[in-house]
Amino acid sequence: MTLFAFLKSRPIFWASVAGTSVGCACFIKDLMQGGKFTKETDETDKVVIVTGSNTGIGKETVRELARRGATVYMACRDMKKCEEAREEIVLETKNKYVYCRQCDLASLDSIRNFAATFKREQANLHILINNAGVMRCPRSLTKDGFEMQLGVNHLGHFLLTNLMLDVLKKSCPSRIVNVSSLAHTRGEINTADLNSEKSYDDAKAYNQSKLANVLFTRELARRLEGTGVTVNALHPGIVDTELFRHMGFFTNFFAGLFVRPLFWPFVKTVKNGAQTSLYVALDPDLENVTGKYFSDCHLQEVAPAATDAQTAKWLWAVSEKWTCSPILDIKTEFDFERLNRRNMCACIDCLLCPCIVWPALFGLGVYFLRQYMQGGQFTKETNETGKVVIVTGSNTGIGKETVLELARRGATVYMACRDKARTEKALLEIVQETGNKNIFFRELDLASLESIRNFVADFKKEQDKLHILINNAGVMRCPHMLTKNGFEMQLGVNHMGHFLLTNLLLDLLKNSAPSRIVNVSSLAHTRGSINIDDLNSEKSYDEGNAYSQSKLANVLFTRELAKRLEGTGVTVNALHPGVVDTELGRHMKIFNNTFGRYVLRSLLWPLLKTPKSGAQTTLYAALDPELSNVTGKYFSDCAEKKVAPAATDDKMGKLLWEESEKWTHSKK
Known part of the structure; x- marks a missing residue:
């Protein structure tokens, strides 16, 4: 038996093959989700129309607009589905200003x-999102005799937009967003x-209808120049929506069972598909940008055919003529074409091959384990404008994500x-990502009491308020070394440094009440004990025990300080x-050799949080x-947890406080 045959007959072979499949599937899926619109904007008092918004990216667009406070009109053909979607959105966002109005394009x-109904109800319109569309349907005609894809995707939106121009101009600055497609690059206007x-x-x-969207966008932008109304087009990406419902290749049983899973890594979720629509509709940086085309939240080049100004003018004239006539002399011929079914046998045989099925299942298992291990997420939207915050150790890892x-x-x-420098x-x-310029660097070395005192003195010269102090910095399992004041490094930085910093800032925190102090400890506190006879590890040193002791000190300090601050509003x-994938483990030798970097880290990858997920409980x-009145508690994964028995020793908490006061000379 050859080595290959030997491995093939055993489970280890499938596990080996799975590794490659997993990496490819997860990487491609994440990559294909494209750009995200992450800027927070307040759309209160803005009025928005979104066509085709009872499902897919239209529904997700309405959901996000509602979350941001906008008044949204869902312009849809199917009122039952529209009302169901509206109810779901209102319940989720608590925004009751979402309305369903019938509009059959x-x-x-x-x-x-x-348009007439809308104008009776609203005097303003700030954003019109022409989202609705049909794709590759059998030949059928609209009620006015237009080929269905041209009629819905282009002519319907052409008329709607022109009927809304008066309220858009009156509400300027306002925006028109036309959802086109990359398919416009394959299109041509058959004059x-x-x-x-x-x-x-x-x-x-x-393809012709999507090219018409872009030509219409560019011509309309030219005509609206100087009015304060902008118009842009976009490609949302390849999104998993009902748009493909007319494509026979995807609607038969075998395609749904086998082909769709193959396409899964390459398809955006509807939420991600809506990101470019939101970007074009809401991004403040695009307020004066018009006549452009976007994809994945970035400006993109259009196809050469979309830059033909003469064709655009011709299309405008024809569209104007066709949509202004109540009855048009257009041939109403129905030519339903039968779609050829593809031979699925070869595809099915391939997919049923164990070399693909089992690795794929294993890959999904690893992917969902990774997602599960990210833990609780803080999803509440809060406005922290006017709040002053200090975050220690914030140039990397969870500190940076917190900032x-x-x-x-x-x-x-x-x-x-x-x-x-870092x-x-x-x-x-x-600053570049958030646009918030009120972010400042001030030097602080927690291994130096003098540096801490200098930091506090400088901070108090600049600010008379402090609403949140996040003691995030730390070192972990480092070789034995001392701070500038002779403290064992882990105890000195993780506990003593933050003890002094917090006490020096208590006056500002009290003046700014309600205010909060957040101490980043660790589950390692459960393995810790306070060695009061050798607190500074002078007699013996174990890097693991010293780290656990410092993390237990964080919790004891938290509980004792909570008692002392009772009634102050702090x-x-x-x-x-x-367990977060950061630089905190840089001193652990097991991860610093070749085996540790490439093998152990890869094995541990599904079990580690990203820095962003690691910051969630801090933000919570x-x-x-x-939690405005909750104090002296311990949290993990955005939920309250019990501390270790050693952390409830109030006598030890007081003793540690007294020792810390002596060491840091912080007693007043």
Whole structure:
């Protein structure tokens, strides 16, 4: 028996093959989700229309607009599905200003009725998102005799947009967003047979309608110049929606069972498919951008055919003529073409091969394990404008992610770090991503009491308020070394440094009440004990025990401080961020050799949190409104957890406090 045959007959072979499959599937799926619109905007008092919004990316667009406070009109043909979607969105976002109004884009009368009804209800319109569409359907005609794809995708939106121009101009700055497609690059405007009466190809008709969207966008932008109304087109990506319902290749039993799973890694979720629509509709940086085409939240080049100004003018004239006539002399011929079924046998045989099925199942298992291990997420939206926050150790890892999210929510954040170059680089990245310029670097070395005192003195010269102090910095399992003041490094940085920093800032925190202190501890506190006879590890040193002792000290400090601050309006809580893939483990030898870097890290990858997920409990403890009066507690995965018995020893907590006061000379 050859080695290959030997492995093939045993489970280890499938596990080996699975490794490759997993990496490819997960990487491709994540990559294909494309750009994300992450800027927070307040759309309160904005009025928006979204066509075709009872499902797919239209529904997700409405959901996000509602979450941001907009008044949204869902313009749909199927009122039952629209009402179901509306109810779901209202319950989820708590925004009651979401309305369903009937608008059948295959009927000019319906479009005119919708526009008239809307104008009776609203005097303003800030955003019109022409999202609805049909794709590669058998040849059929609209109620007015237009080929269905041209009629719905282009002519219906052409009429709707023109009927809404008066309220859009009155509400400027306002925006029009046309959802086109990459398919426009394969399209051409058939001026000799625009309505596909002589011949019909479902793909060509779709491509033509999407090219018409882009030409319409560019011509309309030219006509609206100087009015304060912008218009842009976009490609949402290949999204898993009902748009493919007319494609026979995807609607038969075998395709649904076997082919769709093959396409899964390459298809965007509907939420990700809506990101470019939201970007074009809401991004403040695009306020004066018009006549452009976007994909994955970035400006993209259009096909050469889409830059033909003469064709655009011709198409506008024809569209104007066709949509303004109540009855058009257009041939109403139905030419339903039977779609050829593909031979699925070879595909099925391939998919049923164990070399693909079992690795795929294994890959899904690893993927969902990875997702599960990310733990609780803090998803509540809070506005931290006007709040002043200090985050120690924030130029990398969960500290950096914490600052990034605080900046996104509008806070003024001080990054208290030792390494100037790394912090300034991280600060620049955060400012560029969030647009929040109230992010500052101030030097702080927690291994030096003098540096801590200098930091506090400088901070108090700049700020008379402090609403949140996040003691995040730490070192883990380092070789035996001492701080500048002679403390064992892990005890000195993780506990003593933060003890002094917190006490020096208590006056500001009390003046700013309600305020919060957040101490980043660890699950390692459960293995810790306070060695009161050798607190500074002078007689013996074990890196693991010293780290666990420092993390237990964090929890004891938290509980004792909570008692001392009772009634002041200042709360203090500790937390375990999870096992996070950061630089904290840089001193652990097992991960610093070749085997550790490439083999162990790969094996542990599904079990590790990302820095973003690692920051969630910190954000929860710092920002959740429900914790405004909660103090002296310990959290993990955005939920309260029990501490180890050693952390409930109040006598040890007081003793540690007294020793810490002596060592840091912080007693007043």
